[in-house]
Amino acid sequence: MSDVSTDNRGKATMEKITSLAKRRGFVFQSSEIYGGQSGAWDYGPLGIELKNRIARNWWREMTQLHDDIVGLDAAILMHPRVWEASGHVENFTDPLVDCKKCKARFRADQIPQENLSSKKCPDCGGELTDTRKFNLMFKTHIGPVEKNDDSNAVYLRPETAQGIYVNYKNIIQSSRMKIPFGIAQIGKAFRNEIVTKNFIFRTCEFEQMEMQYFVKPGTDVEWFNKWKERRWAYYEKLGVKMDSLRWHQHGSDELAHYAKDAYDIEYLFPMGWKELEGVHNRSNYDLSRHAQFSGKDLQYIDQENNNERYIPFIIETSAGLTRTLLMLICDAYDEEKVADKGSGGTEASGDDWRTVLRFHPAIAPVTVAVLPLMKKDGLAEMALDIRQELKEDYTTDYDQAGAIGRRYRRQDEAGTPFCVTVDYESKENGTVTLRFRDSMEQVRVHKNELASRLREEIKAYKRTK
Numbered sequence: 023m024s025d026v027s028t029d030n031r032g033k034a035t036m037e038k039i040t041s042l043a044k045r046r047g048f049v050f051q052s053s054e055i056y057g058g059q060s061g062a063w064d065y066g067p068l069g070i071e072l073k074n075r076i077a078r079n080w081w082r083e084m085t086q087l088h089d090d091i092v093g094l095d096a097a098i099l100m101h102p103r104v105w106e107a108s109g110h111v112e113n114f115t116d117p118l119v120d121c122k123k124c125k126a127r128f129r130a131d132q133i134p135q136e137n138l139s140s141k142k143c144p145d146c147g148g149e150l151t152d153t154r155k156f157n158l159m160f161k162t163h164i165g166p167v168e169k170n171d172d173s174n175a176v177y178l179r180p181e182t183a184q185g186i187y188v189n190y191k192n193i194i195q196s197s198r199m200k201i202p203f204g205i206a207q208i209g210k211a212f213r214n215e216i217v218t219k220n221f222i223f224r225t226c227e228f229e230q231m232e233m234q235y236f237v238k239p240g241t242d243v244e245w246f247n248k249w250k251e252r253r254w255a256y257y258e259k260l261g262v263k264m265d266s267l268r269w270h271q272h273g274s275d276e277l278a279h280y281a282k283d284a285y286d287i288e289y290l291f292p293m294g295w296k297e298l299e300g301v302h303n304r305s306n307y308d309l310s311r312h313a314q315f316s317g318k319d320l321q322y323i324d325q326e327n328n329n330e331r332y333i334p335f336i337i338e339t340s341a342g343l344t345r346t347l348l349m350l351i352c353d354a355y356d357e358e359k360v361a362d363k364g365s366g367g368t369e370a371s372g373d374d375w376r377t378v379l380r381f382h383p384a385i386a387p388v389t390v391a392v393l394p395l396m397k398k399d400g401l402a403e404m405a406l407d408i409r410q411e412l413k414e415d416y417t418t419d420y421d422q423a424g425a426i427g428r429r430y431r432r433q434d435e436a437g438t439p440f441c442v443t444v445d446y447e448s449k450e451n452g453t454v455t456l457r458f459r460d461s462m463e464q465v466r467v468h469k470n471e472l473a474s475r476l477r478e479e480i481k482a483y484k485r486t487k
C-alpha cells in the first residue's frame with residue numbers, strides 16, 4: 023500500500039513525499055492534464071485542510087496570543103510606485119545565465135564558480151552567456167489595453183510586507199495601536215523564479231505569513247532578539263523535530279537591500295538545509311522610502327513622550343505558508359516496521375511496514391476517523407451517528423471499506439491522529455475503541471466521552487517518535 027522501496031526504507035525522500043502528496047490528495051501539479059504549469063501547484067482535499075490549519079495556527083499565535091498585534095488583508099495589486107519605493111524594481115533581481123548549446127537556464131549564484139569563470143555549462147559543457155540581472159516581479163496591466171509606455175503596468179506583489187507598510191498609519195488611526203506593535207498578514211505572493219525544482223519548496227505562486235513589528239529606533243536589536251526567540255519557540259510548540267532546525271545569519275553578501283540584520287530559520291529537508299523563515303531587522307528603510315515616494319509624513323507621534331516623532335524601525339518575521347506545509351509533511355513523515363500487536367489482529371503481523379505522518383493533532387487535516395468494524399448489524403449506522411456528533415468540534419472522516427488494519431493504514435498515511443472503531447461491544451455497552459496513530463495503542467472509551475477525551479488528548483499531545 024505504500025511505495026516504500028527497500029533501499030530507502032525508513033527514510034523520507036522528496037520522491038516519496040511528492041508521490042504521497044499526490045496519491046493522498048495533498049498537492050497536485052497545476053494544470054496537470056495539459057502537461058503541468060511549472061512553478062504552480064494545487065492543494066487537494068487534505069492539502070487545503072492542512073494549509074488552512076497551519077495558517078489558522080500561525081494567526082492564532084500572532085494575533086490571539088499577542089495583544090499588541092492586529093491583522094490585515096491587503097490587496098495583491100498595489101500602486102506601482104510602491105515597488106519603486108520598496109526597492110524591488112531596482113534590486114529584486116536574480117543573476118541569470120543561459121547555456122547557448124542546451125538552452126538550460128541557471129541562477130549564476132547557484133552553479134559552481136569554476137563554471138561561471140570558464141563560462142562552461144554544468145549540464146552539457148556548452149558555452150554560457152554573460153550574467154544578466156533578471157527582475158523577479160510579475161508584471162501585468164490594469165485596463166483592457168496594455169500601453170507601450172508601461173503607464174498602466176502593475177505588479178503582482180512579491181511579498182505581502184509592503185501592504186502592511188502602506189497601511190501602517192491607517193491602523194494606528196483606526197485601532198489606536200501604540201508602539202511597539204505589530205501587524206500580521208497571510209496571503210499570496212508571486213515571484214518569477216528561475217529554478218522551481220524540489221516540489222513546492224520554491225514556486226512562482228506561493229503564500230506567506232508575515233508579521234511586521236514596529237518599534238522605536240534604538241530598541242530594534244532587543245526586539246529582533248525577542249522575535250527570534252519567539253519564532254524558535256513556535257516551531258517547538260508545533261512539535262517539529264528541533265534538531266532539524268538551525269539558525270543561519272545572513273552575511274553582508276546575502277543581506278537584502280532593506281536589511282540591517284537577518285537570520286533564517288533553516289530546516290533539514292530531504293534535499294538538505296534550506297530556508298524556512300526569515301527574521302529581519304528592516305531598519306526604517308521601508309517607511310522612510312514610502313514617506314519619500316508618497317510625500318506623506320509617516321512619522322510616529324509618541325503622545326506619551328512629549329509628542330516625540332520618529333520613523334519606526336521594523337522587525338519582520340516572514341514565513342512561507344506553502345513552504346511550512348512542505349516542511350511539516352517532511353517532518354511528520356515516517357516509515358515504521360509494525361510489530362505484531364496481536365490484539366484481535368487489528369494491526370499487522372510479520373514483516374509489515376506502515377507509512378505514517380505524525381502531524382501534531384492541532385494541524386492534522388483530519389482529526390478523527392470513525393470506522394465501523396462491519397457495515398452490517400447496525401454498526402455502520404452507529405458509527406455515522408458518532409461521526410455526526412464529533413463533526414461539531416473536529417474534522418472527521420468515515421471509512422467502512424476493507425479490512426480494519428488497512429483502514430488504519432490509510433488514516434496513518436493521511437496523518438489522522440485518532441481513529442474510533444465501532445464494534446459489537448459498542449452496541450452492547452456504548453463503548454468504542456479509540457486508537458492512537460503514533461503508538462497504535464487502543465483504549466475503550468464511552469461514546470459520550472469521546473469529544474472531551476479527544477480535547478484532552480490534543481492538548482496533552484507530545485510527539486514521541
Ligand code: GAP
Pocket residue numbers: 180181182183213215222223224225226227228229230232297298299300338340341342343344345346
Ligand atoms: N518580506 C520578506 C521576504 O519576503 P524572503 O526571505 O524573500 O523575505 C520569506 O521570503 C519566506 O517566504 C521564505 O523564508 C520562504 O519561506 C517563503 N518564500 C520565498 N520565496 C518563495 C518561493 N518562491 N516559493 C515558496 N516560498 C517562498
